[in-house]
Amino acid sequence: MGDIPPQEEMFIIDAQEIALKDFPTKGWILDIGGGGEGVIGRLKGEMVIALDNRKQELEDAPDGPLKIVMDATKLQFLDESFETVTAFYSMMYMNIETREKVFKEAYRVLKPGGIFHLWDVTIPPQTDPTRKLFVVPLKITLPDQVIQTGYGVPWKDRQQEVETYTKLAQQTGFKVEKSTSQKHIFHLKLTK
Numbered sequence: 461m462g463d464i465p466p467q468e469e470m471f472i473i474d475a476q477e478i479a480l481k482d483f484p485t486k487g488w489i490l491d492i493g494g495g496g497e498g499v500i501g502r503l504k505g506e507m508v509i510a511l512d513n514r515k516q517e518l519e520d521a522p523d524g525p526l527k528i529v530m531d532a533t534k535l536q537f538l539d540e541s542f543e544t545v546t547a548f549y550s551m552m553y554m555n556i557e558t559r560e561k562v563f564k565e566a567y568r569v570l571k572p573g574g575i576f577h578l579w580d581v582t583i584p585p586q587t588d589p590t591r592k593l594f595v596v597p598l599k600i601t602l603p604d605q606v607i608q609t610g611y612g613v614p615w616k617d618r619q620q621e622v623e624t625y626t627k628l629a630q631q632t633g634f635k636v637e638k639s640t641s642q643k644h645i646f647h648l649k650l651t652k
Contacts, residue, residue, distance in 0.1 A: 464593075464612075471591035471615060476581070476645045479601045483577065485544040490569065492532045492562060493550020494518070494525060497609050500546045501525035503602055511535075533561035540571045548579045549598070549611045552620065559625075563632040567652055576634060576650040578625055582641075586615045594618060596644065622646040 480503060487507075491500040494510025495517025501508045501524045508525035511532055512518050518527040530536060545566045551559055566576050581596045595612040622641055625648055629636055634650035 469591060470593045470595050470612070471586075471588065472595040472597065473581075473644050475597040475599060476643055477599045477601070478579070478642075478645060480579075482603060485575070487543045488541075489544045489546060490535075490537070490542045490566075491525065492545065492547040492566065493553065494527070494546075494548075495521045497600075497607055498522045498525065499548045499600055499602070499607065502605065502607075532565060533558055535565045535569055537569045539568055540574075541569050543571055543574050545570055545574070545576045546579075547577070549581065549596075551578065551580050551625070552583060552611065552613050552618065555617070559628060560632075563628050563634075567632050567634060570652040572652055574652045575637070576629075576648075576652070578648045578650065580620070580625070580646060581611070582621045582644045582646065583613070583615070583618050585619045586617075591615060598645075622648065 489504055489508045491508050491510045493512055494501055495512035498510060498521030501510050502522055505524040510521060510525040510527045511530045513531050515529045583594050592615060593612045594615040595610055597610045600607040622639060626636055629650045637651045638649040640647045
């Protein structure tokens with residue numbers, strides 16, 4: 461992301477907490493944006509194919525999953541290759557056009573009945589132009605470890621909410637199986 465702006469240029473929301481439980485799945489899990497903290501890779505290990513368009517993000521992620529540098533808008537996998545696709549706080553880094561392409565690609569590579577799990581944060585409209593970076597501090601509790609981290613994006617034109625993705629999912633052809641919101645964060649379970 462480049463240089464980190466000074467704290468006075470950040471809009472930091474209250475610390476959020478998520479308890480990420482293991483979820484049932486068969487076969488490989490395609491994790492979009494699986495670099496950095498590599499949360500889904502930590503949870504599901506060698507079942508995960510972690511994708512990121514930045515090599516450094518994958519190099520920084522913990523060992524376990526298969527790591528591939530790839531653009532999620534042009535997935536190099538055959539149609540109906542996966543039972544499960546995940547995106548853990550990665551959609552917030554994408555603009556609207558990119559999100560649409562990623563949803564279409566996730567739908568394409570999922571088998572019929574396959575699941576797309578999406579975790580992300582509500583980002584309000586930018587109200588203060590001096591605050592250039594939107595930041596969500598996050599405590600992630602996994603079955604065997606706790607991760608303290610934060611995710612930040614340039615705030616301008618990054619507004620999103622659970623409804624943003626619910627609508628996009630339905631336009632793409634997904635069925636919204638489950639929608640959970642807690643404070644500023646949310647999880648969607650989408651079925652093809």
